[in-house]
Amino acid sequence: MTSPGYDQARVERRRREHERQAVVFGVLIAFLAVCGIFALAVYSGAISSPFNRPFTTVGVTEQETYPVPCVPEASGQPDGALPSAYSDTQVRVLNASGESGLATAHESVLADRGFNIVGKGNVPVLLQESEIRFGRKAIVQAYTLAAQFPEIRLVLDDRVDRKIDLLIGEDYVPPLDVEDVQLTADQPLRNAEDCVPADSIDPVERILPAKDDNEAQPAK
Structure with missing residues (x-):
């Protein structure tokens, strides 16, 4: 119980x-x-x-927005600085995309147009968008190279020579066809939109290429 x-x-x-x-x-x-x-x-x-x-690409350096220098005045060219002769435009083509072969492809196109290619290789960074990096002495050369592309970033860095670097990013845009390049030897260069005097810009630190200046391996 x-x-x-x-x-x-x-x-x-x-x-x-x-x-x-x-x-x-x-x-x-x-x-x-x-x-x-x-x-x-x-x-x-x-x-x-x-x-x-927003989604971001892992390993890709986030690119800041930098002020673009205006075309400087040129002695004997009162209407504005004229484009640099392609043969006087020293370009180093650098792969910043992680995809092998892009420096060689761009080098071939630019060399065929008469640009003075002084080197190619890789940089130890990955960029999303392609850039042209240059010093104060090569603003005209940078604008001349930029005219070969439908769009590209212009970045003033702290180098002191006239050589310019083309850094090819992951979302690179190939050069325009020759007939589409809006550049004439006897017509002054047009300033980029919202450009500022170069003297008012603090140059960024130059991105140095990898020690092995050959496009053997993509930048990591």
Whole structure:
């Protein structure tokens, strides 16, 4: 025969279990309700999602926006500086994409047009967009090279010579066809939009190529 005390203890134990279950289910239902309200608010645009961030390419250096120098005045050219002769434009073609062979491909195109290719290789960084890097003495040369592309970034760095570097990024845009290049030897160069005097720009640090200046391996 079961004692009344035992029955009472079992009843109390079941009651506590039911209470715990009610609390657990209540918390779960409340959590799901909050999630549903949040999802509806994000869907309707009432609030922005904390996960709504742009995708970035792993390993690719985030490129800052730098001021672009204006074309400097040139002695004997009162209407504005004329383009540099291709043969006087010394270009080093550097792969900053991680994809082997791009420096060679660009070198071939530019050399066929008469540019003075003084080297090719890799840089120890990865860039998303292609850049032309140059010093204060080579602004005209940089503009002359930039005219070969539909769009490209111009970055003034701290070098002191007239050589310029073409850094080919992951999302590179190939050179224009020769007939599409808007450049005439007897017509002054046009300033980039929103350019500023070169003297007002603090040059960035130059990106040096890898020690092995051959395009044997892509930059890592």
